[in-house]
Amino acid sequence: MDTLIKNITIITMNRDQKVIQSGYLGVENGKISTIGDGEASIEIEEGAKQVINGKGKWALPGLINTHGHIGMGLLRGHADDLPLHRWLEEKMWPFEGQLDREAVFAARQLAMVEMVKSGTTTFLEMYHLWMDDLAEEVERNGMKAVLMRSMIGLCSEEEQKAKLQEAVAFAKAWNRQANGRIQTMMAPHAPYTCPPAFIERITEAAREENLGLHMHIAETKKEVEDHVNLYGMHPLNHLKELGVFENTHWLLAHCVHIGEEQIELLKSYPIHVSHNPMSNLKLGSGIAPVGEMLAKGINVALGTDSVASNNHLDLIEEMRFAALLQKGRNLDPTVLPAEEALMMATRNGALALGLDGEVGTLQKGAEADVILVKANEAHLQPWSHPFSHAVYALKGADVTDVFVQGVQLMENRQLKTLDEEKIVAEANKHYERMLTLL
Numbered sequence: 001m002d003t004l005i006k007n008i009t010i011i012t013m014n015r016d017q018k019v020i021q022s023g024y025l026g027v028e029n030g031k032i033s034t035i036g037d038g039e040a041s042i043e044i045e046e047g048a049k050q051v052i053n054g055k056g057k058w059a060l061p062g063l064i065n066t067h068g069h070i071g072m073g074l075l076r077g078h079a080d081d082l083p084l085h086r087w088l089e090e091k092m093w094p095f096e097g098q099l100d101r102e103a104v105f106a107a108r109q110l111a112m113v114e115m116v117k118s119g120t121t122t123f124l125e126m127y128h129l130w131m132d133d134l135a136e137e138v139e140r141n142g143m144k145a146v147l148m149r150s151m152i153g154l155c156s157e158e159e160q161k162a163k164l165q166e167a168v169a170f171a172k173a174w175n176r177q178a179n180g181r182i183q184t185m186m187a188p189h190a191p192y193t194c195p196p197a198f199i200e201r202i203t204e205a206a207r208e209e210n211l212g213l214h215m216h217i218a219e220t221k222k223e224v225e226d227h228v229n230l231y232g233m234h235p236l237n238h239l240k241e242l243g244v245f246e247n248t249h250w251l252l253a254h255c256v257h258i259g260e261e262q263i264e265l266l267k268s269y270p271i272h273v274s275h276n277p278m279s280n281l282k283l284g285s286g287i288a289p290v291g292e293m294l295a296k297g298i299n300v301a302l303g304t305d306s307v308a309s310n311n312h313l314d315l316i317e318e319m320r321f322a323a324l325l326q327k328g329r330n331l332d333p334t335v336l337p338a339e340e341a342l343m344m345a346t347r348n349g350a351l352a353l354g355l356d357g358e359v360g361t362l363q364k365g366a367e368a369d370v371i372l373v374k375a376n377e378a379h380l381q382p383w384s385h386p387f388s389h390a391v392y393a394l395k396g397a398d399v400t401d402v403f404v405q406g407v408q409l410m411e412n413r414q415l416k417t418l419d420e421e422k423i424v425a426e427a428n429k430h431y432e433r434m435l436t437l438l
């Protein structure tokens with residue numbers, strides 16, 4: 001056995017949502033080889049190359065961020081509190097227009113530091129710039145990622161074709177690489193930035209390569225109203241009419257402005273949803289009907305979106321907001337209980353991304369994506385309510401250790417594969433440099 005973690009509370013997130021109050025968890029060849037109550041046997045302990053005493057800590061599955069654009073990592077705080085169109089046209093797009101390879105790399109390094117330090121082991125990146133650089137870096141630093149070259153179709157047909165070729169080439173080159181830590185998808189940006197025929201072509205390419213698809217949809221009220229004015233129907237109904245949902249794995253980000261009819265539609269395929277509560281709030285987009293979607297059995301996972309609209313990548317915060325917002329929205333405290341919110345950040349995320357290997361759970365045979373949190377802090381007492389505390393009281397900074405496929409990426413809050421001090425300095429250097437170019 002490679003690693004044994006003993007004397008630890010284990011929140012398994014398996015089907016019966018079992019919590020082991022004091023037990024042990026062993027890792028071998030990247031997978032959980034043993035998990036149990038009480039003390040590990042002498043043979044197990046003596047056979048382990050590394051033994052970690054988890055006293056005072058909990059183990060949870062690594063958190064899974066199902067929507068983001070970490071290439072925009074230098075835009076945190078660059079512009080806040082503006083109407084969406086002014087925010088985009090006056091602040092975001094001019095800055096993004098100046099981004100070069102080094103700046104995007106620095107932005108992503110910063111984001112990965114933040115994610116690992118707050119317990120995220122798997123993330124989705126939907127972006128159009130230097131995706132190969134990111135894939136190489138993920139291969140090196142040990143995280144898990146679902147990567148895609150995002151496409152905007154407001155351009156000539158030749159340009160659309162070139163973008164699609166690039167996206168397919170990237171997806172084929174990197175799918176299931178890095179010992180399966182990297183998977184790829186196809187990503188039309190949104191129905192308001194991609195003409196229907198382009199979305200159809202992208203879907204066809206995804207089917208040919210057996211890849212899932214990811215897209216923003218129904219994020220703002222205006223987007224839906226414009227679509228109804230242009231095509232006579234809600235964008236989700238329109239995509240259904242086009243047949244793009246047939247025989248594909250879709251993960252749709254946002255789904256804020258949907259009604260009962262669209263919820264039925266999502267359920268009938270089934271389509272997975274990435275809920276991004278804080279981004280939706282900060283941009284004044286609204287609150288997605290997550291309680292209603294979950295009640296229908298739709299798989300809803302969590303995403304942060306980019307730090308330009310959040311402004312952080314801490315999924316623990318996101319989970320808490322998701323739970324609280326649904327209670328407030330429905331005037332009903334029973335909607336989205338703690339266990340379900342934690343499920344959204346773990347197992348639902350793995351299903352949404354189409355990950356194999358029982359990712360998002362801690363059970364024998366599952367890939368060993370594990371985080372440890374320091375549970376003896378005052379804000380997590382009395383100690384006997386781990387589900388409640390994980391959602392309503394935990395902080396990203398409580399995460400002490402992070403493992404992906406059994407490899408330790410953080411030990412006692414020290415990152416082992418990312419040079420935090422250097423990365424923070426580089427990010428600031430590149431941000432200052434970008435400002436001089438605007």
Ligand SMILES: [Zn+2]
Nearest residue numbers: 068216305306
């Ligand atoms: Zn987004």
